[in-house]
Amino acid sequence: MIQSQLPILIIAIPLLMALAISLFGRKSDILCFYLLVLGMAATFAAALGTLSQVLSTGESIHYYLGGWSAPHGIELVIDHLSSMVLCMISGVALLVGVYSKRTVPAEVPFRTEHEKIPQRVPNYYTLYSLLIAGLLAITATGDAFNLYVSLEIAALASYGLLALGQGRAYFATFKYLIMGTIGASFYLLGVGYLYIKTGSLNMGDLQGILAQAAMQHSTSITIAFAMIMVGIWVKMAFFPLHGWLPNAYTLAPNTSSCLIAPLMTKVSVYMMIRLMFSVFSANYVFVTLGWQNLVVPMAAVAIIFGSISALGQKNLKRMLTYIIIAEVGYMVGGAWLGNANGYIGAVYHILADGMMTLCVFMALGAIIYKTGDSSLESMRGIFRKMPITAAIFVLGGFAMIGIPPTCGFFSKWYLVTGAYEAGQWFFLGALLFSSLINAIIFFRIIETGFFPDFNREKESGHHEGKVAMAEAPLSMLLPMVITALSLLLIGLYSKDIINGLIRPSIPPGLL
Amino acid sequence: MKIIALLVSVALGVILLVATNDLPEWGDPQSPASTHLSRYYIENSMEQTSVPNFVTAVLADYRGYDTMFETAVIFCAGITVLTILRRSHRRKKKDVQPRPCREGQDIILKSAARLIAPMMQLFALYVLAHGHHSPGGGFQGGVISGASFILLSIAYDLEMLLSRLKERTIMFFSGLGVLIYAGIGAICLLLGGNFLNYSSWSKILQVSEVEARSHGMLGIEIGVFITVTFIMISLYADLASGGEMDEGL
Numbered sequence: 001m002i003q004s005q006l007p008i009l010i011i012a013i014p015l016l017m018a019l020a021i022s023l024f025g026r027k028s029d030i031l032c033f034y035l036l037v038l039g040m041a042a043t044f045a046a047a048l049g050t051l052s053q054v055l056s057t058g059e060s061i062h063y064y065l066g067g068w069s070a071p072h073g074i075e076l077v078i079d080h081l082s083s084m085v086l087c088m089i090s091g092v093a094l095l096v097g098v099y100s101k102r103t104v105p106a107e108v109p110f111r112t113e114h115e116k117i118p119q120r121v122p123n124y125y126t127l128y129s130l131l132i133a134g135l136l137a138i139t140a141t142g143d144a145f146n147l148y149v150s151l152e153i154a155a156l157a158s159y160g161l162l163a164l165g166q167g168r169a170y171f172a173t174f175k176y177l178i179m180g181t182i183g184a185s186f187y188l189l190g191v192g193y194l195y196i197k198t199g200s201l202n203m204g205d206l207q208g209i210l211a212q213a214a215m216q217h218s219t220s221i222t223i224a225f226a227m228i229m230v231g232i233w234v235k236m237a238f239f240p241l242h243g244w245l246p247n248a249y250t251l252a253p254n255t256s257s258c259l260i261a262p263l264m265t266k267v268s269v270y271m272m273i274r275l276m277f278s279v280f281s282a283n284y285v286f287v288t289l290g291w292q293n294l295v296v297p298m299a300a301v302a303i304i305f306g307s308i309s310a311l312g313q314k315n316l317k318r319m320l321t322y323i324i325i326a327e328v329g330y331m332v333g334g335a336w337l338g339n340a341n342g343y344i345g346a347v348y349h350i351l352a353d354g355m356m357t358l359c360v361f362m363a364l365g366a367i368i369y370k371t372g373d374s375s376l377e378s379m380r381g382i383f384r385k386m387p388i389t390a391a392i393f394v395l396g397g398f399a400m401i402g403i404p405p406t407c408g409f410f411s412k413w414y415l416v417t418g419a420y421e422a423g424q425w426f427f428l429g430a431l432l433f434s435s436l437i438n439a440i441i442f443f444r445i446i447e448t449g450f451f452p453d454f455n456r457e458k459e460s461g462h463h464e465g466k467v468a469m470a471e472a473p474l475s476m477l478l479p480m481v482i483t484a485l486s487l488l489l490i491g492l493y494s495k496d497i498i499n500g501l502i503r504p505s506i507p508p509g510l511l
Numbered sequence: 512m513k514i515i516a517l518l519v520s521v522a523l524g525v526i527l528l529v530a531t532n533d534l535p536e537w538g539d540p541q542s543p544a545s546t547h548l549s550r551y552y553i554e555n556s557m558e559q560t561s562v563p564n565f566v567t568a569v570l571a572d573y574r575g576y577d578t579m580f581e582t583a584v585i586f587c588a589g590i591t592v593l594t595i596l597r598r599s600h601r602r603k604k605k606d607v608q609p610r611p612c613r614e615g616q617d618i619i620l621k622s623a624a625r626l627i628a629p630m631m632q633l634f635a636l637y638v639l640a641h642g643h644h645s646p647g648g649g650f651q652g653g654v655i656s657g658a659s660f661i662l663l664s665i666a667y668d669l670e671m672l673l674s675r676l677k678e679r680t681i682m683f684f685s686g687l688g689v690l691i692y693a694g695i696g697a698i699c700l701l702l703g704g705n706f707l708n709y710s711s712w713s714k715i716l717q718v719s720e721v722e723a724r725s726h727g728m729l730g731i732e733i734g735v736f737i738t739v740t741f742i743m744i745s746l747y748a749d750l751a752s753g754g755e756m757d758e759g760l
Contacts, residue, residue: 008706015583016693022590022686026679065576067708072551074576115599119678123594130587137580150578153587160591170595189527196534199547209543223530 006053007063007076009046009087011137013039014093018129021122022103024479028099029109029121033101036125040094040132040259047086047136054083054460055500062142070142081347081505084497085270088354089263092295093132093485095479096259099163099362102257102473103369108164128259131157135267144191144279145201147271151235155180158264161256162248172247179244183234190227194219194279200308206279209285214446216288225289228275236268236328239302254365257317262357265324266350269331273347276335283510286338296422299333300430307437310370316364317374317442320357323400326434327353333427334415340510342418343410352399352407352490359396359483363389366472382449386471388450392484397442399487402435414498544600560724570648571728575707577695579692582649586689587625589742593682595753617666624666631659638658639736649732653739660740661747669751672744681745690739694729 002009017039025032042457053061060079064070073095078086109120134154141147155364157178163173195201195507197220215221230241237245249257276285286292306326313319331353364374366389371378399406410432419428471477535542554575556565560572572577633658642648664672696707704711709727710720718726748756 005706007698008700010704012693012697012700016690016697018583019686019690019693023683023690064705065707065708066572067705068573071548073573111598117597117599119597119682120594123590126590127587127594130590133583134580140574143577145574146580149584151578153584156584157586160587160594163591163595193530193534196542196544199543199545199549209547209709218532218533220533223526223684226526270632284630480551 003049003053003177005063006046006049006321007078007140008065008345008358010043010050010090011076011133011140012048013043014129014133014136016240018126018133021129022126025122025125026119029105032122032125033097033104036100036129037094037097039129040090040097043132043136044087044090044094047083047090050145051087054080056077058504060331071200071202074146075142075202076140077203078140079505080501081270081273082139084347084351084501085267086136088351089135089139089267091130092262092354092358093128093259095327095358095483096255096362097128099258099365099476100255101475101481103253103365103476106369107253107255120164124161127157127160131161131259136207136265138267139270142203143201144194144203144206144275148188148191151184151187151271154264154267154504155184155235158256158260161260162252164256165252168247170218170250172244172251176244176248176438179234179241183231186227186231186234188231190224190231193224193227197221197224202493203274203279207281210280210284216284222289225280225285229272232272232275233332236265236272236332237330238332239305242302242306242325242328245325246318249314249321250318251301251462254361254368258358258361258365261321261324261361261466265328266354269328269335269346269350270390272332273335273343277507282315282338282507285336286509292336292338292422295336296333296419296424299336300424300427302329302332303427303430303434305403307434310441311437314376316376316379316445317361317368320364321362323438323441324357327357330411330415330431330434333424333430334418335423337415337418337422337427338510339418339421340506341414341421343510344498344502345416345418347413347505348407348414348494348498349411351497352411352487355397355454355483355486355490356399356406356408359487360393360400362476362480362483363393366476367393369476370470370472376445376448379445379449381451387469388477389472389480392480393449394442394446395484395487397438399491401438401442405491406487407494408487410494410498413499559721560728561721562725562728563642564642564646566646567642567648571731572709572724575696575728577732578735579689579696579707582689582692582738583704584736585742586685589685589745592746593749594634596749597756604750614756620666624662628659628663631662632656635659635736635740639732640729642732643728649735650739653736654743655738656738657743657747660744664751665746667669669748670757673748673756676744678748679758681741682750685738685741685745688734688736688741691734691737695727695730695734 021032021035026034060077063076065074108124109116111117131154134150137150138147159173159177163170181419198206200206233242249261303326306322310319331346331349334342369375399408402408403414416428416431552565552569556568560568562568635652638647639649639652699708699711700706702711702714709724713720713723714725716723716726
């Protein structure tokens with residue numbers, strides 16, 4: 001019985017856990033933490049269960065909510081693509097959950113150093129769990145309107161989580177709120193047009209109706225598609241709609257940025273791919289409309305803009321946020337190349353980039369936790385002070401540059417191949433350029449971290465550089481080490497992941 | 512910058528107008544929206560759910576999963592506002608200007624509010640319970656019921672309301688409403704049905720499966736009602752007290 005109910009458990013567990021934290025966790029902050037980790041572990045187990053089910057049967061799972069069959073009720077559809085993303089989301093949620101044991105009490109309950117605000121930790125964990133429920137619901141749903149509702153809950157929870165940071169975090173989040181709401185409105189408007197034209201909200205049903213010749217050449221449908229894409233691009237901070245992201249993520253509490261940076265943009269990319277190929281079709285997007293010659297160069301510009309801006313940042317956290325903007329360009333470009341290799345690169349990069357963003361953000365969070373500073377200078381001598389954290393940060397950096405055997409290499413390989421096949425030379429150049437910039441950025445950090453400050457040592461007379469070891473606590477190290485290992489494992493088993501999970505999900509019409 | 516914004520808005524408006532070009536006629540009975548799925552709901556909702564108001568049937572049963580998330584969205588919004596605005600009590604009362612506080616001495620206002628509030632609450636319950644037959648339901652009823660508490664706290668003062676409804680109580684009930692909704696759905700799993708398949712409740716309620724769907728809808732509407740009521744109170748108290756949840760307007 002439990003086997004057939006797994007799809008809904010993935011969503012119901014974090015939702016019920018959010019309520020449990022809110023109702024029963026108000027007395028003790030640490031209880032909230034344990035409830036959260038328990039809930040996320042159960043969710044991760046359920047996600048793995050559906051993954052193995054999809055892999056063993058080779059077919060997608062359809063789950064009918066309320067027992068109503070597909071176009072009349074809402075259905076969840078879990079296929080190869082969504083089961084992979086579900087596992088990534090719940091895995092990241094579990095890792096950050098464990099990581100949050102020390103960071104949340106250290107940074108969340110305080111507005112200033114002296115003012116401790118009551119009830120903030122239970123509320124924080126409630127929002128955390130609601131965010132995960134929303135993201136998982138976005139990924140699992142097979143209904144275009146339900147996707148909007150899930151998006152709403154994920155977005156609202158993320159505003160709350162991001163706004164708790166220091167200084168101007170409120171203002172940055174308010175900007176994000178305005179932009180995010182505009183994005184969601186665009187999406188809703190697009191779905192509204194689709195409903196007027198087709199009378200349906202179910203993705204599978206919509207695809208069937210939209211395949212009719214009359215629909216293929218309808219202006220309303222074209223505009224609906226454009227609205228949906230623009231809405232999702234705002235949500236994923238695709239250049240030039242990225243303005244809200246750097247400040248919102250930089251000023252947020254470290255736990256929030258560790259959680260939201262790897263998930264929010266990647267889930268938006270998943271949404272884009274889902275809508276392009278499961279509501280509309282590859283034929284409609286690439287042949288009938290043929291906008292790839294507009295979107296792929298825009299993605300290339302996003303990559304170049306993100307990389308150059310990252311190069312100019314002094315604050316490491318802000319630098320990483322610009323790298324996220326560049327990475328969004330990778331995935332949008334890959335999905336819009338219109339061939340199988342580009343698609344594989346984009347989908348594989350959802351997984352790979354999720355894990356490597358998590359890796360560098362967690363390592364940086366640990367450094368900030370210990371040194372209280374996120375400038376490049378804070379990295380000085382970090383290899384002596386925090387050797388494990390520094391090694392993890394370097395590994396994450398290698399993955400972002402794309403050095404084999406880390407996972408970053410393989411996604412770039414497929415993206416470059418796809419760009420070559422599609423003849424998108426500008427995009428190909430941008431990919432290589434961005435790798436180069438990433439190499440400069442991370443080697444600069446490594447150099448700073450590896451060599452102690454000679455000038456200061458001369459003054460104080462220490463030649464040995466006796467910096468006391470001050471490694472991050474175990475609750476932070478453990479998830480970091482697991483994430484770093486996963487970067488290697490995802491890279492080493494890239495062939496199995498691509499052949500087992502991604503190739504079966506390639507939509508018909510992509511060669 | 513403002514000119515660019517204006518141009519973008521105008522361009523967007525033009526695009527939206529162009530899109531309406533090949534939309535079906537206004538109120539066309541042959542349009543896809545009125546033929547594809549709606550016909551199924553209109554023809555079948557009464558015999559499948561025994562709820563005459565098929566808007567309620569679609570909202571609470573056919574698409575009840577969406578409504579569960581909508582309720583969670585309201586809960587989430589309440590928690591978010593509380594998390595962001597909530598402050599600790601002002602420790603040094605002398606240093607800060609006193610907030611504008613109403614004395615709450617107006618006898619006419621107080622008496623009128625005392626008369627109106629119970630009527631509102633009664634009407635809220637009617638709107639909730641009558642959602643199966645007429646426009647209404649948990650959201651509408653919840654707003655009316657929440658407004659009655661806000662009316663009381665405006666006529667008296669916020670301190671009076673918060674001394675009767677503690678912050679913890681408010682948060683407990685706003686979570687409880689969503690829990691009732693999701694719990695009714697989750698118990699369906701234990702009874703062997705799919706999530707939110709209220710017909711599996713027939714085993715417990717000892718009624719037919721169709722009747723169980725109707726009862727299930729009433730149950731989840733009650734959950735929505737509780738959440739909406741208490742999130743309204745929480746939002747008002749939070750904003751009116753400047754996030755300190757003690758006293759205010």
